[in-house]
Amino acid sequence: MSNRAGSFLWNLRQFSALSPTSRTVRPNPLGFCRPEIVYSNWSPGNHPSNDFAGKTQSPIRYLFQDASVFKPGDDVFQTKGTSPVTALPVNRLFCPRRLSFDSEHSPVPEDGLKKMHFDHEASDEDVLTRETKPTPVNFKKLSQGNSLSDVLDAFANAPSFPSSNYFSAMWTIAKRMSDDQRRFEKQLMFSHPAFTQLCEHMMREAKIMFCDHLLFSLYAVVRLGIPQNTLLVQTLLRVVQERINECDEKCLSVLSIILEVMEPCKNVDVLRSGLRILVDQQIWKIERVFTLQAVMKSIGKDAPISLKKKLEMKALRELHRFSVLNSQRMFEALAAMDHRSDVLLDECSKMVIGNINGCPLKILINILQSCRDLRYRNLYLFKGIADYVATTFDVWKLRQVLFVLILFENLAFRHTDLMDLFMKKVVDERGFLNMKSIVSILHVYASLNHLHGGPAREFLDAMGAALTGYLHHISSENLLNAVCSFCLMNHFPLAPINQLLQKDIIDDLLMSDKKERNVYKLQILAACLKLDDVPCHKAVDLVLPSLPPAPLYPNAKVAEVLSSLLGEGYFLENVQLPHNHHIDFEIRMDSNRSEVLPLSDANVVTSATDIQRVAVLCVPRSTYCLDLTHPRGFLAMKMRHLKVMGFHVILVNNWEMEKLEMKEAVTFLKSQIYSTENPPTADVNFQSTC
16 A cells, blocks of 8 residues: 555646646837746756856656657657647647656665556656657757867757757857868758757757747847748747847946847837837846847837937946956947947047057957047047057058058048058058059048158059059059059159040949049049149149039138228139139238238239238038147148149138137237238148159
């Protein structure tokens, strides 16, 4: 009797484990999500997220409404009927449940069990289930392979729950491969006979696996290059939409990374909208700075400004916890959601520069790209990065330094030491120059107007010789850009200019989609060839179509100051000069610049040597480098040409003039007009070379 009672109680405990698990339904704050279902007896199995936690998982048995059993040696799954106990209503989906029919879980010793006699005999289904019990998949063991096909072979031999482990293992293996090997392995993966079956398993299990398993699976699927428009990816996206309320902070981080790398589509857009609502509700509960930055990078540039402000406030509250890496990544995070926070960026800049030693150049390039996108100008940050690159100049490749210089040009920042080092390196190592780098280098140096000293002439000669070597296979627009850069630097290599002036090249440029820009640059070339007095090049009259007049910006305050200082009839406004040059105000003075002449008196003077023409240029910040003292290329060329035409040039900074009171403005202009000192040209080269 005691043996029968013990057997009955033991079986009763086993059947109680088979009863349907309790469901906890939580209210759903998102309209497009279903109520959250939490399975109390769920065993997560082996998954990479659980391996980090160091937990060991117990064996898991899998039940279906119609049990799918894989027989060793067969090529297909066969469906067998199961007993009423195992036929649980789970919507025909996989549902993990703990079944402890192994002897190690029995309260009676194994020898005692062999002697026990049951009143009932085991059914054929129980025997079959016990014989074909799958071994729980081990993610670590799968990820130690060298091929994606090895993982698929393991799935084909003994498919087990959860399928997410297979996808995660394949992505872990793929990350260790080279690009060519990864491309080849992906082709083998798509053609593997078990791949389609694994995808089907993944879609069936999506609604019942843990939320973090689901998100890790979606991330692995996307990174493995499975097309986004496939049924697998779209199904996983829909399931994540339904279960988004189950996301904890770790899931929130993974979901943010997934959305960051996916292309826009209907399901991605809906999921991003749901993420914004969820973040808006849980933003103050986020504890990790990494999660906060991942969310900032994924919500999109079109996110509500109120949400961006909340994320900024949250980041400012966590500023004291920022590591160096957090500070470096904050630039990219803010650029991703198109939100500039000067306070946050200023503090991160200090930490970046304070710990810049040993920083990879790739991270510094990302920071500069983010500053460009955010239109953030920080002279302290840029100077610190440039000083570091100049100090470690020999460590980097020239193309890496060139990329830094291109970004500095976008930011209007000119670092003389770094640019001088690069000039000398180009002269010494001309072999690295290709057509693309030649055009880029010329643009950087011409735009920032960086030419002074002896190395400048050697640098220009080297660049001219390198460009001449590519004339046989250079495009018309690249040739125009390179020659225009040479013109801004007052250097005129004959071979490139002669080829550019050929009729077929000019016709090609005038028929381009960028016709207006090309005409503008050709006009610059024509003006330079005439005004800069190039002795080694014959004059050529280019017949170019006229451009629409440039918009005239009102300079009411400067006009009012000149009227107060000189009186009416002593200056001209908006004067159009030959060669497509325009000046804001013209004043005519005696040769000593001690007296302003009325326009009526100046017109009757026959000798040009008795009159000094003064050009007043009202210039914005964009015409200067970031330090606001060094004119950029186009302004430097205009000043050079005005001097050739006999003008004395006065620069009036618009932003400074607006800050001055009327009395202060009158005093400033008076000192400039009657001054006998020439304005600083900031290394403007007035001597043409060819």
